[in-house]
Structures are given as structure tokens and as C-alpha cells.
Amino acid sequence: MPPVILTDIEGTTSSISFVKDVLFPYARRELPRFVREHGQEPEVRRWLDMVALENGGLCQDAMIVETLQGWIDEDRKHTALKALQGMVWEAGYASADFTAPVYPDAAQALRRWHADGHALAVYSSGSVPAQKLLFAHTDAGDLTGLFSGWFDTAVGGKRDVASYAHIAEALGAAPADILFLSDVVAELDAAREAGLRTTLIDRTDDYPQPRTGDAANGHPRATGFDGVDAGG
Ligand SMILES: CSCCC(=O)C(=O)COP(=O)(O)O
Numbered sequence: 001m002p003p004v005i006l007t008d009i010e011g012t013t014s015s016i017s018f019v020k021d022v023l024f025p026y027a028r029r030e031l032p033r034f035v036r037e038h039g040q041e042p043e044v045r046r047w048l049d050m051v052a053l054e055n056g057g058l059c060q061d062a063m064i065v066e067t068l069q070g071w072i073d074e075d076r077k078h079t080a081l082k083a084l085q086g087m088v089w090e091a092g093y094a095s096a097d098f099t100a101p102v103y104p105d106a107a108q109a110l111r112r113w114h115a116d117g118h119a120l121a122v123y124s125s126g127s128v129p130a131q132k133l134l135f136a137h138t139d140a141g142d143l144t145g146l147f148s149g150w151f152d153t154a155v156g157g158k159r160d161v162a163s164y165a166h167i168a169e170a171l172g173a174a175p176a177d178i179l180f181l182s183d184v185v186a187e188l189d190a191a192r193e194a195g196l197r198t199t200l201i202d203r204t205d206d207y208p209q210p211r212t213g214d215a216a217n218g219h220p221r222a223t224g225f226d227g228v229d230a231g232g
């Protein structure tokens with residue numbers, strides 16, 4: 001079997017700017033209204049309650065929203081924030097407020113690898129519903145059918161070695177038969193320690209200073225998906 005390809009999203013298949021300048025501000029802006037309108041629905045309430053509890057029992061939704069907005073500003077990868085962001089973005093995609101740009105080389109390679117028999121999977125800090133929404137609404141069309149695995153921080157943080165072991169187990173693949181693509185060296189370090197193959201995606205648009213030599217920490221490096229050795 002050709003290696004499974006596990007990909008990150010932000011800075012890897014899509015630009016950092018789309019996430020930071022479109023998705024995050026949209027969630028920041030729409031969150032108060034979303035919580036007002038949906039805050040009593042159980043699937044929303046459980047995440048709001050988690051945030052309240054972890055912050056000394058915040059008692060007003062307005063305070064929870066403020067906390068969440070602060071986390072957006074800090075780019076916290078908290079599971080509750082990511083779940084709520086995904087729900088807010090759903091409305092944005094549905095009303096065509098935006099589509100998700102995917103780098104053309106990424107869309108082409110993902111289609112080619114899928115046709116060549118590679119299993120494809122996603123691992124992002126964005127919630128699995130948010131990942132599916134993004135790939136359903138890309139400027140290269142609906143790419144969700146290419147992927148057979150979806151992973152978010154429910155399996156653990158992206159810098160934790162154990163997360164990659166869990167993903168390998170869930171995919172039913174040996175770690176050495178999985179290639180992880182990411183723009184973040186610390187994530188690749190954790191994946192390598194778990195036995196996965198890795199490649200640093202070092203896009204000029206996202207990282208104007210090339211991360212060569214020591215900066216790549218020994219990971220193979222490619223400036224786009226067409227430079228990735230997928231193996232098999
Ligand atoms: C599912 S798209 C939104 C991505 C996101 O919320 C995020 O924090 C980016 O994290 P990634 O792990 O894809 O770099």
C-alpha cells in the first residue's frame with residue numbers, strides 16, 4: 001500500500017492569512033450573536049460551560065464570549081473554542097460570506113495522490129466539522145471525498161507525540177507508513193518521534209524567510225506539495 005498522507009491545514013493546504021485574516025475575525029465578530037441565538041442548545045452549551053468552568057465559573061455568557069474572543073486573539077488551540085468556531089463558520093460558508101482558498105498545488109497533489117491509491121487524512125487544530133466545512137467549500141471545489149480520516153485535538157495536541165500514535169492506530173497503519181505534512185517544525189518533531197515520516201511545508205507566501213538548515217530540524221522540506229516525495 002502507498003503511504004498514508006496526513007496533512008495539516010493552516011500554512012500547509014491553505015494560507016495562514018486566510019485563517020488569521022478571514023476565519024478568525026469572522027468568528028470573533030459573529031460569536032456574540034451566535035451565543036445569544038444558540039447558547040441554550042445542548043451542543044453549544046456544553047462547550048460554553050466547559051469554558052466557564054475552566055475560568056473559575058464565569059456566570060454570564062457575555063463573559064464567556066469575551067474569554068473566547070481573547071483566546072481567538074491569542075490563537076489558543078482550545079478544543080471548546082475550536083468546536084464553537086466551527087459552528088460559527090458553518091453560517092459563513094452557508095451564506096457564501098467566504099470560500100476557502102486551497103493552494104492550487106495542494107489541491108492538484110491531493111487529487112493525484114488519491115488517484116494513485118494513497119489514503120489521505122487531515123490533522124488540524126480546527127475541529128473535524130470545521131475541517132469538513134473548509135474542504136467542502138474550497139475554491140477548487142469540494143475535496144472532502146478525497147479524505148478517509150479526520151483528526152482534531154480530541155486525539156491530543158499537535159505537538160504531543162502520543163497524538164500521532166493514536167492517529168496511526170485509528171488509521172490502522174504503521175507509523176512508518178504515514179507521511180505527515182505541516183508548516184510547524186514542533187508538530188513534525190512530535191510526529192517523527194512517534195515514528196511517522198515528515199515533510200516541512202515551507203511556503204514563501206506564509207514564511208518569507210526560508211527555513212533551511214537547522215531551522216528545518218532535519219525534516220525534508222518542500223515549498224509546495226509538488227515538491228513532496230509521497231513515496232510508494
Ligand atoms: C479547520 S480550518 C481552521 C483552522 C484552525 O482553526 C486553526 O487553528 C489552524 O490550525 P492548524 O492545525 O490547521 O494549523
Ligand SMILES: [Mg+2]
Pocket residue numbers: 008009010011012182183184
Ligand atoms: Mg499549520
